[in-house]
Every structure is written in C-alpha cells, then in structure tokens.
Amino acid sequence: MPTRDPDGIRRVTDAKALSAMANPFRSRMMDALKVDGPSTASGLAQRTGQAVGSASHHLKVLAEAGLVEEAPDLAKDRRERWWRLVDPGTRWSRAEFADDTAALTAAYAAEALTLQRQFERTQEWNANAASVPEWDAAAFNSQNWMRLTPEELGELSGEIVATLLRWSQRTVPDDGQEREPVFVFARGFPAQP
Template sequence: MSPTAGTPAGRDGVRTLTEAKALSALAHPLRARIMDALKVDGPSTASGLAARTGQAVGSASHHLKVLAEGGLVVEAPELAKDRRERWWRLADAGTRWSREEFAGDTAAVAAAQAAEALTLHRQIARVHAWMATAEEDPEWDSAAFATANWMRLTPDELREVADELVEVLVRWGRRPVPDDGLDREPVYVFARGFPAQP
C-alpha cells in the first residue's frame, strides 16, 4: 500500500484516496501537471518533469516531494543510471475519491473540493485551448468529439453508467500501443454525470 492512507489499489490499479494529505497534494496546478506528465510520458526525473512542465528543477523536485508524501508518486530506482539520478513514477494507475468517505473530516472535504475545482478548471482550460487551435489540423478536428445527454436515472443507475464509461476509457488508456508506424498523440477524454435541471 502507498504511504498515505487509502484503500489499496483495486484490480484496475485505481486507489481510493481517504486522507486530506493526498487530496491537498492534488489540489495544486503544478503538481497536477506533474501527475499528468507521468501518466502520459511514464517515469521521469525531476529535470525531465521540469522541462516538460516549464518549471525550474528545484520547483519540480519540491512538488515531487509533496506528491510522494501524499503517496501519489514513488521513486523508481531501477531506472537510475547512477546513485545521483532519481526517477519517479505514479504510485497507482489512477486515483479516485468521494466526499462521502470522509464526511466527518472537514480538512479532507475541503481538500477534495479544492482538488475537484482545480480539475474542473483544468478541463475547461483544455477545451478552450483545443477550440482555439482545432482548425489547424482538420483530421484531428473531425476526430474530436463532445457529447451531452439527458437521462432519467437513480443514483445506482448513474453509478452503473459511470462504471461502463470508466471501463471503456481505462481499456483504451491501457491498451498496448500498436507498433504499426502510425503517429499517436496524447488525447484527453473526460466526462461528468450529475443531477441537474434544464
């Protein structure tokens, strides 16, 4: 189990976070970018992450330390070429959390709300960035999609919809990349489902 409290990662490699420390670590834009870079590019050093995210190496190192204290990243010493080199990787394939799990811990609830707000802000910013450049590549422009649907569901049915969507995204995200010579770009897909009124 990772150093921070939480349920061990399930068969899907996704761990449920249950402490404010991990959630607080996630609720920071630079640390969120580091997590994204490790997810997309795989293990890296602090200098590699600094270059990828436009930070100073000292800043990347600091944020890696905070993520490690939250149990979100771990060292990967098997990748080091010498004893001075430190490599990092994600501790789990993914994380999830539910405010219901720590409703009695006000610090954890506040951290969860901050992490969710940051995630939503970053999702919206990514959509705006894509929309500003989509016309530059007509092939990607025609492949990109957005969808929204109204349904009448119970909470259990919404959970079922979420499980099915997540299963599809996880399956595509973890598939071995074919060695067929085609150029593949990182693609960001997100979906949300919640009760609302028109």
C-alpha cells in the first residue's frame, strides 16, 4: 500500500514507480492527466505526440506501478477506457533508498528527467514570452541565497510545497475568467556561488 503524506501526496518508496516515472512519455502523460484530468489512451497519445499503441503500453506500465488507474465510470461504452491519476502528486527522497541500489538508480533517473523537463519548459517560455505580454508581466523567477540548517531547509520546503498545493488543489472560481495551465517549480539545496 502506497504511503501518503498528510497533504495526500504519495511518497514513492519503490523502484517500480520511480522507474515508471523516469520515462519522458510517461512523465508527460502524468502531467497531461494532472492538467487536463482523466483521458483515454487516444487522447493522451494526441496530447503527447505518440502512437495510441505506445500510449496504451505506457498507461499499462503506470498502472502496474500504481500511478494511474482505470476510470470506468467515465466510459460511454464498453470499448472506451478512461484513465486517471491515483494521487494528486508524488514525491520521493533519495535518502530513503540508500540500501536499494535499483531504487536509488531509478530515483536519480526520475530526478534527472524532472530537471531536464523543467529546463526545457523554461527555455520554451523564454523563447515565447514576448508573444504573450500579459503573461510575461505576471511570470516570475526567484533566486535566493540563505544560510540554513538541514532542518530549516526542510521547514522552508514544507512551507513552499504547502503554498503550491493550496493553489493547485483549490476550487477554480466560476467567474468567467479564462485560466491557463501554469507551471511552477522550486528547488532548494546546498551550493556555492
């Protein structure tokens, strides 16, 4: 049974789930399910630019890892198969895998993929920001240097994650305003200038 933090986010503790998330297509599919909600394999294939058979395979891998599940209540007929995320989000700590080489390797691979995708999204935004001045004026970037203990960094992390979760899990107001998906990421780690 997966472990969930008090905020409902799944704490990934096994190599199978980490390995499943370390694939670019599967990662994009999970993002699409997070942003757009439940979907069929054909809908995800179209959204992520892959063949339907490939999307079905990746969904099977994600389901075996306990990251997605079928949503039969959404099907219009017996042939249609809908999928949804099992959890509102995932997190992991490489420190928890010190005794499991396979899980530690998968954790590094998943982390590397996440970082690569964050970098690519930032590059794409920078290349296109001028075409949407209203969003360019609202977008932000923050970089700060602090002197912290590991415990203080953990406290700061909790505060930032709680704020992001509050905004991502809120009920979207029905006020007629059009809202776009917005990607926000933060990292904190020891470093030198």
